[in-house]
Amino acid sequence: MRIRRYLIGFAGCLLILAACAAHRPPPPSTDIDEEAFRAYVRTLASDGFEGRKPGTPGEAKTVDYLVEQFHRLNLKPGNGTSYLQQVPMVEIVPSSAPTLVISGHGASRALAYKTDMVLWSKRVAADAVVKNSELVFVGYGIVAAEYGWNDYAGMDVHGKIVVVLVNDPGHVSDDPNVFKGRTMTYYGRWTYKVEEAARQGASGVLLIHDTDAASYGWDVVLSSWTGAQLDKDSADGNAGRAAIEGWITGAAARVLFAQAGLDFSSLTSGAAHPGFKAIPMGLFADAEVHDAIRRFTSPNVIAILPGNARHREYILYTAHWDHLGRTEGSNGGEIFHGAVDNASGVAGLLVLAQSFVRTRPPPDRSIVFLALTGEESGLLGSSYYAANPVYPLSSTVADINMDALHIGGPTRDVTVIGFGQSELEGYLRDAAALQGRDLHAEPKPENGDYFRSDNFSFAKAGVPALYAVGGIDDSARGPVWGQAQLDDYNAHRYHQPGDVYSPDWDLRGTIMDLRLYYRVGMRLAQTRRFPNWYSTSEFRAARERSREGVTD
Numbered sequence: 406m407r408i409r410r411y412l413i414g415f416a417g418c419l420l421i422l423a424a425c426a427a428h429r430p431p432p433p434s435t436d437i438d439e440e441a442f443r444a445y446v447r448t449l450a451s452d453g454f455e456g457r458k459p460g461t462p463g464e465a466k467t468v469d470y471l472v473e474q475f476h477r478l479n480l481k482p483g484n485g486t487s488y489l490q491q492v493p494m495v496e497i498v499p500s501s502a503p504t505l506v507i508s509g510h511g512a513s514r515a516l517a518y519k520t521d522m523v524l525w526s527k528r529v530a531a532d533a534v535v536k537n538s539e540l541v542f543v544g545y546g547i548v549a550a551e552y553g554w555n556d557y558a559g560m561d562v563h564g565k566i567v568v569v570l571v572n573d574p575g576h577v578s579d580d581p582n583v584f585k586g587r588t589m590t591y592y593g594r595w596t597y598k599v600e601e602a603a604r605q606g607a608s609g610v611l612l613i614h615d616t617d618a619a620s621y622g623w624d625v626v627l628s629s630w631t632g633a634q635l636d637k638d639s640a641d642g643n644a645g646r647a648a649i650e651g652w653i654t655g656a657a658a659r660v661l662f663a664q665a666g667l668d669f670s671s672l673t674s675g676a677a678h679p680g681f682k683a684i685p686m687g688l689f690a691d692a693e694v695h696d697a698i699r700r701f702t703s704p705n706v707i708a709i710l711p712g713n714a715r716h717r718e719y720i721l722y723t724a725h726w727d728h729l730g731r732t733e734g735s736n737g738g739e740i741f742h743g744a745v746d747n748a749s750g751v752a753g754l755l756v757l758a759q760s761f762v763r764t765r766p767p768p769d770r771s772i773v774f775l776a777l778t779g780e781e782s783g784l785l786g787s788s789y790y791a792a793n794p795v796y797p798l799s800s801t802v803a804d805i806n807m808d809a810l811h812i813g814g815p816t817r818d819v820t821v822i823g824f825g826q827s828e829l830e831g832y833l834r835d836a837a838a839l840q841g842r843d844l845h846a847e848p849k850p851e852n853g854d855y856f857r858s859d860n861f862s863f864a865k866a867g868v869p870a871l872y873a874v875g876g877i878d879d880s881a882r883g884p885v886w887g888q889a890q891l892d893d894y895n896a897h898r899y900h901q902p903g904d905v906y907s908p909d910w911d912l913r914g915t916i917m918d919l920r921l922y923y924r925v926g927m928r929l930a931q932t933r934r935f936p937n938w939y940s941t942s943e944f945r946a947a948r949e950r951s952r953e954g955v956t957d
């Protein structure tokens with residue numbers, strides 16, 4: 406009872422204080438606004454937004470909504486007088502099912518589209534046809550001087566189709582001295598494989614799918630690489646790329662190797678060892694892809710809170726607004742709601758914007774909120790921004806990227822994706838320590854997740870880029886439970902229509918993570934320092950080139 410009387414007395418004082426200060430209300434809280442976060446996710450992941458695919462009505466709704474929110478939050482347009490930076494894009498839609506027939510050693514076999522293979526062309530042209538092109542198995546398809554590795558050594562693949570394994574040799578060897586061991590390097594990403602094959606002059610590239618090495622199943626291949634494909638439009642119509650790109654299943658690959666009289670297991674394991682030599686398979690492919698082409702633009706949405714003191718130095722928060730749209734099928738197909746991926750990150754961007762707008766005095770450096778397009782189609786919006794930056798990259802202090810926030814209870818740890826890259830980790834570590842949390846490397850560095858979100862476009866351009874999410878060590882239920890939650894999401898909801906919002910989401914951990922991102926950005930905004938990449942990072946050289954001659 407004594408407590409209660411005290412409370413009544415306290416409330417009385419508050420009333421008097423409130424009366425005295427009636428014309429001067431307390432400043433609004435800068436803390437992360439959970440109700441606003443929920444409303445943003447609910448809206449962005451709703452049916453009306455149709456999966457937020459660039460070039461669709463769902464895009465228009467999403468972009469209008471973001472502009473409206475930035476405006477309502479009193480943020481200035483981030484691109485001159487506009488909130489938009491238009492990214493030239495092209496939509497490439499198969500006008501018939503792609504075909505792939507492989508002949509040789511006395512047999513001829515048509516691989517079935519979607520069952521055995523998926524095929525596409527990123528060339529901006531109606532037809533991509535390859536005739537009688539020899540298949541060459543090039544192992545991991547890597548040329549990496551720093552690892553003394555060249556899978557193309559002594560092999561001219563001009564006009565040929567290369568058959569490639571995903572991931573890198575460290576993945577199977579599990580030896581930290583082979584590449585980065587279990588931690589995937591960029592050489593392990595499929596994007597690298599197709600870039601390298603094109604540099605080598607190959608007319609086609611077939612990636613051998615393996616769920617473990619790719620870290621995603623065939624269902625993700627089907628949902629990501631069939632139907633309409635988006636890409637950046639370029640002056641040369643992507644003529645520099647191989648005419649044909651595609652995946653074949655592991656089972657189809659085994660059949661092909663058997664047809665060629667080659668031992669799949671010993672060749673693929675041999676590919677992980679130095680001295681591997683690319684092998685012409687004695688098989689020849691006819692492949693055809695026919696496409697309808699549509700050019701359009703899709704915007705990055707940018708807002709800025711100008712700095713109070715050093716407004717020409719920028720802290721960037723990024724989150725991709727786009728997702729996959731709808732499945733193919735009758736009645737327009739099912740909607741990919743993308744609630745976690747990445748309505749959650751965009752909602753994070755908006756609530757962080759609200760917190761920064763309410764911060765008094767405003768941060769010294771400018772804070773830029775950048776909602777990116779085309780991430781799901783290959784980091785299109787972020788790579789365009791990095792090539793056409795609105796704010797000089799040399800004066801961009803850091804990128805803090807949010808993609809698929811941790812939805813779950815509080816965790817004792819924070820997962821840093823691409824751990825061990827930059828001094829930004831020190832800022833994050835300090836902020837996490839205030840919450841009694843510590844930093845961990847991602848549980849599966851073999852997945853190469855650092856190369857799979859927009860932070861990578863900034864990293865490639867030298868801007869230190871942080872990509873961290875709530876950990877797996879659930880405060881109440883421990884790491885086994887936490888990992889099981891993550892596995893369950895990846896198996897059942899990631900890039901599937903079931904990635905939906907629920908009012909049951911426990912956002913306590915999410916809010917803690919957003920407070921971390923706020924603290925890291927705030928501290929970066931109040932310092933004069935430009936944190937760098939660690940000396941062991943492959944991105945440090947790009948930063949030093951970009952910062953050369955810049956005086957802070």
Ligand SMILES: [Zn+2]
Pocket residue numbers: 725746747780808809
């Ligand atoms: Zn995402």
